[in-house]
Structure formats: C-alpha cells, structure tokens
Amino acid sequence: MTDDIVMPVVAAKRLLKSANFEWIDKIVQTTAGLDNDDAKNQTTAVISEVESEPYEDADNTFKNWTSVVEVQLFYAQNADFNLMRAEVDLARLFNNNDWQVARSEGHDVDPDTNQVMKTFYFRRTFFV
Secondary structure (H helix, E strand, O other), rough: OOOOOOOOHHHHHHHHHHHOOOOOEEEEEEEEOOOOHHHHHOOOEEEEEEEEEEEEEEOOEEEEEEEEEEEEEOOOOOOOOOHHHHHHHHHHHHHHOEEEEEOOOOOEEEEOOEEEEEEEEEEEEEEE
C-alpha cells in the first residue's frame, strides 16, 4: 500500500476546495460541521463516505478499492446564482478528476433550515 492514499472524503474535499467555487461558502465532512444558525445565509457542501470496499479480486487478493462519497449541497436561501449551472460544474469537476456520477437525487427542502438541497453520489476506484 502506498503512502499517498487518503480517505475518499478527504480526497473529495480537497478536490472541491481546489475548484474555488465562489458559490460554496463552506465545505464540511459529515453534518456535524453544520451550524443551523448561519445555514440559511450560506451555501454549504457536506461530504460523507457511503461506500468503501475492495474491488477486482484476483489470486485471492484485490487490486483496487472502490468508494462512493455523498456530496449534499445546502443552498443559501438568498442564493443569487444559477443552481443548475453550479451543479453541472460540480459534476464536471468530479468527472474530470477520475470520479463518476453514481447518482444524482432531485432537489428537496431541508426540514430544519428550509434550504433547497441537492445530493450527488460520486464513485471512484483507487488503485492500491
């Protein structure tokens, strides 16, 4: 195993931070980083790991590790940008960096903050 392997949520968070999307105010790992008091005024991306398992068994061993991360977007209630364009840019960012869109959920409203939210699932195979 090489030393440059990082947890999938860490890799996803680094990738998202590197994009410097102006419309994302905060990036957190898991919902524990959410602050409901400020939530309505900012767009937050919450990254969580939902799947992580060995892949491609051969000769009683595996050669890859497949992971899926969930990226939930909680949009500021006063968002003044094109949500669809932002979502396309986010999906392309991951797609252009060796992740695939595994699933994209429809928009919903968070019952605690009344923010519009969108959930993506991105899959990546890491070579180990």
